[in-house]
Structure formats: C-alpha cells, structure tokens
Amino acid sequence: MPLVNIALIKGKSRAHIAAISDGIQRGLVEAFATPALDRFQLVHQLAREDFIYDPNYLNIRRTDDLVIIHIVHSDWRDATQKKALYRAIVDNLVEAPGLRPEDVIIVLSPNGRSGEDWSFGRGLASYLKDEG
Numbered sequence: 001m002p003l004v005n006i007a008l009i010k011g012k013s014r015a016h017i018a019a020i021s022d023g024i025q026r027g028l029v030e031a032f033a034t035p036a037l038d039r040f041q042l043v044h045q046l047a048r049e050d051f052i053y054d055p056n057y058l059n060i061r062r063t064d065d066l067v068i069i070h071i072v073h074s075d076w077r078d079a080t081q082k083k084a085l086y087r088a089i090v091d092n093l094v095e096a097p098g099l100r101p102e103d104v105i106i107v108l109s110p111n112g113r114s115g116e117d118w119s120f121g122r123g124l125a126s127y128l129k130d131e132g
Contacts (some may be wrong), residue, residue: 001126004042005042005072006067007051008043009064012097016024023089023097024041024069030082031085061102065099065103068105069107070109072109073109073110073111075111082108089106
C-alpha cells in the first residue's frame with residue numbers, strides 16, 4: 001500500500017489533477033503490482049511562492065507545470081521495478097494530462113516490510129501479528 005504525496009502549483013483543474021492521480025495509480029499497479037483499489041494519495045496545491053524549485057537542476061528545463069510525486073512504499077522492490085515505475089508514471093502523465101517528461105519529479109521513500117511502519121487505523125500495527 002503505497003502512500004503518494006502529489007505537490008503542484010495551485011490553479012489546475014479538477015480534471016488535470018484527476019489525470020495525474022489516475023496516471024500515478026496506473027503506474028503503481030503496472031510496475032509495483034499494487035492492487036488497483038490500494039489508493040492513498042494526498043494532493044498538495046501550493047501558491048507559486050510556496051512551490052520552490054530549481055528550473056534547471058541536472059540540466060533539465062522545468063516549468064511551473066512541475067509535479068513532484070513522493071511515494072512511501074515497502075522496501076522490497078528492486079531497482080528494475082523502481083525504474084519501471086518512473087517510466088510508467090511519466091508515460092502516463094505525458095498522455096494525460098499532457099505534462100512534459102521534464103516536469104515530473106518522482107521521489108521514492110521505502111520503509112520496512114516487517115509491517116511495524118504502518119498503522120491503518122485503530123492504533124494497531126496493521127501488518128504485525130498479535131503476539132498476545
């Protein structure tokens with residue numbers, strides 16, 4: 001169950017944001033084999049002055065259409081799966097809503113697969129077996 005944070009400059013249409021959300025989810029399903037209904041996403045629409053980025057970092061020309069995607073996920077995926085995820089998400093977002101590949105930044109934050117890093121409610125470590 002990845003947790004996705006999506007940050008972009010405020011002012012995009014609901015359809016634009018929905019296309020980003022859907023494209024990320026399709027990429028997770030395809031590359032990480034995430035169940036289609038495991039969808040937890042937070043959209044952060046920021047004022048331009050609060051969305052600070054280097055428009056030329058690593059000689060990649062970015063515009064104010066930039067979307068920064070931060071995905072927290074279990075740490076068992078390998079580099080091949082991560083590269084497939086990057087490609088799938090970018091391809092999806094180029095298709096809809098029409099972003100430039102240069103305007104998509106993806107950051108992965110793996111956490112422990114043991115289950116102790118996730119609580120999905122009730123104050124429980126949802127993936128840990130009750131020992132007592």
